[in-house]
Amino acid sequence: MSSSKTSYVYHVELLIEDEHHAAALMQLMNKLNSAEFVDYKIISGIQLGNEIDSRKANAASATSVSVKRNQVQEEQRDTIMSAAPSVEAAVKPEETSLSLGLEAFRQCKAQNKLIRLIVNRGLGIKVSIPCRVINIDDQEMIITVYHVDEKQVYTFRLTEIEDFTEA
Known part of the structure; x- marks a missing residue:
């Protein structure tokens, strides 16, 4: 340097x-x-x-160096700040969709249905699991399933589950 x-x-x-x-x-x-x-x-x-x-x-x-904003950036910031209430309102439908997802799992649990979960374990690793739902935690959005092939119990967050089909 x-x-x-x-x-x-x-x-x-x-x-x-x-x-x-x-x-x-x-x-x-x-x-x-x-x-x-x-x-x-x-x-x-x-x-x-x-x-x-x-x-x-x-x-x-x-020493902090300030980055000056031009008029267009200020207007964009004001527009974003005025849109903040609509962003908060947009979060509520997501919570509703998660609740609907849990409802589908509740039905599978009640009927003891065999389902296949597609789970994203992170870093692009997807796992397909034939299982039965044994517990649902509404507060934590966690689903506990019994893997019918491996005879093991697994717990997943609802956000990890990409898809499921009834077998």
Whole structure:
């Protein structure tokens, strides 16, 4: 690093859409690696970004640099802030859809139906499980199932379950 350059660290949140978490992470890493950044850190459990930590520790003083917004950005911010009540209202239908999902599992439990769950265990790992519902926790949105092939009991959050079919 030459003496005429100064280092800056920015905290950025990025939204990347892709099929799976692993694919989105791969896309992010490809973009960051192809850019000419001195260093970067992904704050999600991956051990990267040691250069950032060492420069922060060695910095004599950390001076915040303000990023000036232009008029268009201010108008966009005002529009987003005025739309905040509608965003809060949009969360309530999601809660309703989760309740409807639990209702379908309650019916399967009551009738002791054999179902097949498609569960996303993270990092793109999907598991297909033939099972019977044995317990539903409304508060935690957790479903406990009995795997009929392995004769094991598994617990899943409703958000992990991508699909289910009745056998």
